[in-house]
Amino acid sequence: MPEPSEALAATHSPPGAAGAGEATETPPAPGRSRRAVAQRAALTGAAVSLLLVAAIVLGSRMLRDFDSALLPYAVATVFLAFGVAYRYTVWVSAPGARRLFKKGFGSFFSADNFRRAPTALPKMIATYLGFQKFLGARSRARWAAHQLIFWGCILAALITFPLTWGWFTFTSGSGSGPGYEMRIWGIKVLGFDSLNVLGWLMFHGLDVAAVLVIPGASYFLWRRMKDRGAITGQRFAYDLLPLICLIVISVTGLLLTFSSIFLHGGGYEFLAILHMVSVVFTLIYIPFGKFFHIVQRPAAVGMQLFKYTARQDEQVFACKRCGEPIDTTPYVENLRGTMQDLKLDFNAFVEYCPRCKRALRGNAYLNHVKKGFK
Structure with missing residues (x-):
């Protein structure tokens, strides 16, 4: 295995650089071909969608x-189920995500960890x-806005x-209220x-929910x-x-209530269609956009538990250069x-803290790259 400085230099060497290693192309990740993964994901998505359809039929009597x-x-929810299952299957097929999934949910459901x-x-x-306290360390305003969106x-x-x-319904014995039953x-x-x-709350x-979401989403949009x-990296x-x-979705939903109470139903049909289109589009978009991290987050919770239990056992890995703790030994x-799964030939670099990585990177550039320029 090459030294970290040599591995870094190999990826930054100019033509003819003295003492620089030859840059090599990273081999593709092992595992099934893309076509096989896509077929498996499609079958998983179809199965989950059929299960949801069956649950709708049975749950609605x-x-x-x-x-x-x-x-x-x-x-739209059936398409959502297909998309989530499809994307999740593709995601966990990648080596890094597969390890995160196994370690995360392995810790999540570990009886030994529970004991x-x-x-x-x-x-x-x-x-x-739930409360995402890690966001509060970055910015209280961002944490508050995220909480409004999350709970909304x-x-x-x-x-x-x-x-x-059709799993639950509201019925009135008299046909017009005010007494109702939730079933x-x-x-x-x-x-x-x-x-x-x-x-009123029911x-x-x-x-x-709309009143909670609007200020949170508006803050992030602003x-x-x-x-x-x-702005730099946004798409x-x-x-x-x-x-x-x-x-x-939130504004059109509030306007539906405003129309029914104050306008005696004026414009209600148009608003209902606009609201429906926005909801359906968003549900179908969720698996293939930024909202997919909602589905991924539970695995990250399991990984936090994986690191926590290792800390309880005092399995802390120290930087090989300065001796400062990096993370838990099992995590490293x-x-x-x-x-190694990705065939990256500088995996020894994980044994160094971020500060030492930057120092090694600088030394590699000075010793193996810069001196190659004449």
Whole structure:
């Protein structure tokens, strides 16, 4: 195995550089061919979609509780299920993601980890997945905006998906209220008065979600329009379009309520179509855009647990150059294994801290590259 400085120099050597190694092309990652991975992903997506269709039919009591007016939303969720399963299968087929998936979910469902640290997993789910405290270390404003979007979308999903699938319904014994019953799979779980606070929240939960999402998405949209760091690397379809979709969905949803209460239904049909189109487009877009990280995040929580349990065992890896701790030993070895899977010939570089990596990089340039120029 070459020394880290030599490995770096090999990728920066000019023609005729004295003492520089020959640059080599990184071989392709091992595993199935792209076609085989795509076929497997398509079969997985089809299977998940069929399972969701079966769940919709059974959960709505053989479509007895299914609202045909919500059919476009239901169809969009089926496409969403296919896209998520397809993209996830392709993602975990890559060597790095496969290791993250195995180590992450292996720690997530490890009985040994639960016995040693029974509160670690719930704590990490709450702090890392729910309240995302790691974002607060970067910026309190970004953390607050992200929380508004996160909880607004969670609330909207918990209401929209089961309602769209016909899993729960609201029925009135008198036909016009104010007493209503909420039924899940045809079983009564809650009775409420539509004129009290609980009733208002039950019927306006999506409005509450919209009020949460709009300021959060607007903040990030404003930041991407003004912040030079954000502007530099942003792409419209990947960075701006998701925020615009969230704002359009939320605004049109609030306008539907405004139309029904204050305009006696004026313009309701147009707004309903606009809202439906924006929701359907966003659901289909989720697996192939920035929102896909929502599906990936649980594996990252498992990786945090993987690192946490190693720290509990005091398995800390120190930099080979300065002796400062880098990370846990199992995590460093996992990273080394990923680089070996990718046939990267400088996997020994993981044994150095970021500061020493920069020093080694500079020395490699001075010793092997710069002196090659005449």
